[in-house]
Amino acid sequence: MEVIQLHHICSLHCSFRRHLETQKGRRHFGKSIISLRAAQSTEVLKKSQDDRMSNKTQLLTIIRPDDWHLHLRDGDVLSSVVPHSASTFKRAIIMPNLKPPVTTVTQAVAYRERILSVLPSNSGFEPLMTLYLTDSTTTEEIKLAKRSGVVVAVKLYPAGATTNSQAGVTDLFNKCMPVLEEMAAQGLPLLVHGEVADSSVDIFDRERVFIETVLSPLVKLIPQLRIVMEHITTKDAVEFVESSPNGSIAATVTPQHLLLNRNAIFTGGIRPHNYCLPVLKREKHRQALVSAVTSGSAKYFLGTDSAPHERNTKEASCGCAGIYSAPIALALYARVFEQAGALEKLEAFASCNGPDFYRLPRNTSTITLEKVSMNVPFEYSFGFGKVVPMCAGETLEWSIASSSV
Ligand SMILES: NC(=O)N[C@@H](CC(=O)O)C(=O)O
Numbered sequence: 092m093e094v095i096q097l098h099h100i101c102s103l104h105c106s107f108r109r110h111l112e113t114q115k116g117r118r119h120f121g122k123s124i125i126s127l128r129a130a131q132s133t134e135v136l137k138k139s140q141d142d143r144m145s146n147k148t149q150l151l152t153i154i155r156p157d158d159w160h161l162h163l164r165d166g167d168v169l170s171s172v173v174p175h176s177a178s179t180f181k182r183a184i185i186m187p188n189l190k191p192p193v194t195t196v197t198q199a200v201a202y203r204e205r206i207l208s209v210l211p212s213n214s215g216f217e218p219l220m221t222l223y224l225t226d227s228t229t230t231e232e233i234k235l236a237k238r239s240g241v242v243v244a245v246k247l248y249p250a251g252a253t254t255n256s257q258a259g260v261t262d263l264f265n266k267c268m269p270v271l272e273e274m275a276a277q278g279l280p281l282l283v284h285g286e287v288a289d290s291s292v293d294i295f296d297r298e299r300v301f302i303e304t305v306l307s308p309l310v311k312l313i314p315q316l317r318i319v320m321e322h323i324t325t326k327d328a329v330e331f332v333e334s335s336p337n338g339s340i341a342a343t344v345t346p347q348h349l350l351l352n353r354n355a356i357f358t359g360g361i362r363p364h365n366y367c368l369p370v371l372k373r374e375k376h377r378q379a380l381v382s383a384v385t386s387g388s389a390k391y392f393l394g395t396d397s398a399p400h401e402r403n404t405k406e407a408s409c410g411c412a413g414i415y416s417a418p419i420a421l422a423l424y425a426r427v428f429e430q431a432g433a434l435e436k437l438e439a440f441a442s443c444n445g446p447d448f449y450r451l452p453r454n455t456s457t458i459t460l461e462k463v464s465m466n467v468p469f470e471y472s473f474g475f476g477k478v479v480p481m482c483a484g485e486t487l488e489w490s491i492a493s494s495s496v
């Protein structure tokens with residue numbers, strides 16, 4: 092059996108130890124082995140069967156990844172979706188855009204307890220909580236957040252920009268500066284949904300305009316504030332991140348923005364399950380994102396933005412924004428890195444850059460992917476309704492073989 096191990100030796104220099112184990116012994120693997128391109132699904136199925144019979148399935152072992160941008164919702168939805176994230180990820184940054192939003196430490200602590208109460212037994216999954224920034228968040232709440240040890244970041248939703256953002260910030264520079272200064276002082280990062288909510292700005296330009304009118308001035312006013320640009324979608328965002336000092340601005344990138352361009356919303360008809368915010372962009376932007384995450388830069392890390400919406404609320408005259416990817420996300424990221432011939436960079440993106448930016452330890456457990464095809468269900472039937480995942484009905488090249496807690 093061929094095994095590709097991509098363990099980081101957790102040193103300052105983050106050096107890789109890469110081995111290919113075969114039944115005959117160890118040898119270094121060549122690029123040809125890890126850059127095999129995805130074949131058509133039937134071929135993949137046949138290939139994986141053949142490989143299994145000849146005992147040559149590729150295995151890829153990495154440090155257990157974390158999801159640095161996740162929506163778990165609450166109530167019935169929570170208990171349905173938590174196992175999907177917990178089976179792949181060790182930790183996740185839990186988004187606070189509930190109804191009502193998680194605006195206080197007390198609410199965040201209670202929400203964390205509800206998440207823990209629905210974890211599968213023997214799960215080592217750790218929810219990392221966030222506060223939802225509003226015009227009336229106080230500096231006292233920020234101090235409490237830091238002291239709690241439960242809240243690790245504060246999330247900015249410009250009011251009206253996305254799902255459940257109605258209670259978000261209406262005027263960052265006039266309403267939130269003392270709070271942002273306190274966050275910088277306390278070392279609490281600001282996570283941003285980086286789009287202006289101004290309906291007069293073209294929807295495809297809202298990220299770029301947010302960078303120009305909000306982010307650029309903000310980093311000049313409070314350079315010590317660490318910021319994560321969540322779910323970046325454009326070359327403009329990559330250029331902004333690249334131009335920032337290391338450790339100050341980072342970005343999460345979703346599987347959909349790495350694999351799909353805006354044509355995917357309109358292939359043969361309207362595709363509501365490919366609709367999320369920020370909306371998918373042109374191919375040149377997708378390519379810039381792939382180059383950024385596979386470059387080896389420590390500024391980018393995994394954040395699925397997995398966002399469950401019940402099927403009927405997406406297949407509607409005014410469908411919700413959000414794509415559900417939790418159960419297949421790691422396989423999708425593996426596809427991105429493999430197609431770019433950069434599988435050896437997946438581990439840093441999925442498992443190292445995030446904790447390093449958040450100043451948290453890297454995980455000590457591992458997960459093993461195998462090059463065995465996986466059929467994505469057409470939908471998940473949960474107690475509260477059906478959810479259609481990203482790539483529903485498609486076949487992916489990688490699946491999860493095993494993980495350690
Ligand atoms: N990404 C989305 O399209 N939707 C997210 C909200 C968000 O992350 O903007 C959701 O909560 O459904």
Ligand SMILES: [Zn+2]
Pocket residue numbers: 253284321322368369
């Ligand atoms: Zn968002």
Ligand SMILES: [Zn+2]
Pocket residue numbers: 160161162186396398
């Ligand atoms: Zn989100």
